[in-house]
Amino acid sequence: MGEVYSDGARPRRRWGRRLLITFIVLVLLLLGLAVAADRVGKSYAERMISDKVAExxxxxxxxxxxxxxxxxGFPFLTQVARGRYDEIKIGLANFSGPAGNNRTVKMKLLDVRAKDVTAPLDTIRSGNGNIVAGTVTGVGFIDYPQLIELIGQPGVKLAAKDGKLTGAAPVQVLGQxxxxxxxAALTVKSxxxxQVRFSNVSAEGLPDNPIVKxxxxxxxxxxxxxLRVPALPLKLTVQNVDAQPDGLKVTAGASDVALNSSGL
Structure with missing residues (x-):
């Protein structure tokens, strides 16, 4: 014997199914709007910081x-609500600046990372106030051809060996x-x-006497x-320099920096 349905059972079941579908659609729409708002807010903050750093x-x-x-970090709006941000990355491609004596020093990329970042909700919404990073680090590379040009001596070759900068050059001594x-010793000054100063110099095939030395x-x-590193944005000052296969790795740092300030 087949099942028996009362007159109102099937319409109620259909109506309940429609309510469930409507609810799911509304949830998806709200999620979509939240994601869109998250992306819009994130893009706005990124543009604001980019413009200020460019200044x-x-x-x-x-x-x-x-x-x-x-x-x-995701979602962005959650970070906005608590006023703290995981990390902000700032990349300055083809950075170059004056280095004194009519010289220019170039870096293919100045890679900046800001951490422990805080900003009130009103700052993100209105643009007023500061987005402050507790610590900022920047890393860039100055290639060896630039350094050789700064030395200004013909035939000089630079390279890294065991983490140290080494130099070699042909020299005329006693007719040969x-x-x-x-x-080289690399010393960071204010x-x-x-400062680049060479020591532990050797020359094969020469007599060991005071004249030759x-x-x-x-x-x-x-x-x-x-080597004068150009003034860097975000109050970054050079802290360390290391010899790498393709050039000198320059590491700079700063603390308590306003990322959305156009001041130096």
């Missing part, structure tokens, strides 16, 4: 491509050409200046130079 670069008479800003090699030392002194 800083210009104020320091430096140049770069438009700063590429990425606010890390010899290859002189040495290791004003974003890096004096000639070699005289040449080595000419290889010494000061």
């Amino acid at each position: 800083q670069v210009a104020n320091q008479k430096a140049t770069s491509e438009k700063p590429a800003v990425t606010v890390e 050409t010899v290859n002189v090699t040495g290791t 004003g974003n200046v890096v 004096g000639l070699i030392n005289s040449y080595v002194n000419k290889l010494a130079f000061d």
Whole structure:
């Protein structure tokens, strides 16, 4: 025997199914709107910071491509609600700036990371107030061809060996050409200046006497130079310099930095 339905059972079941479908659609719409709002807010904050960093670069008479800003962490609106942000990445491609004596130092990329970032909700909404990073670090590379140009001595070759900067150059001593090699000490001074001084110099095939040593030392002194790193945005100051296979890795840092300020 087949099942027996009362007259109103099937319509009520259909009506309940429609309510469920409507509810699911509304939830999906709300989720879609929330995601859209999240993306819009994130894009606005990234544009604001990018514009301010670009102003800083210009104020320091430096140049770069438009700063590429990425606010890390999802969802963005949750971070806005608590006023804290996981990390903000700022990439300045083809950064270059004055380095004194009519020279320009270039970095293919200045990679900046801001952490422990705080900002009130009103700052994100209105643009008024500061987005402050507790710590900011920046890393860039200065390639060896630039350094060789700064040294200004013909035939110089630079490379990294065991984490240290090494130099080699042909030198005329006592009527013969010899290859002189040495290791450079890199010392960070105030004003974003890096002193490069060569020592532990050796030259194969030469007699070990004061005259030869004096000639070699005289040449080595000419290889010494000061590398002035251009003024960096976000109050970044050079903290460390390391020799890498393709050039010098420059690491800079700063604390309590307003990311959306156009001031230096």
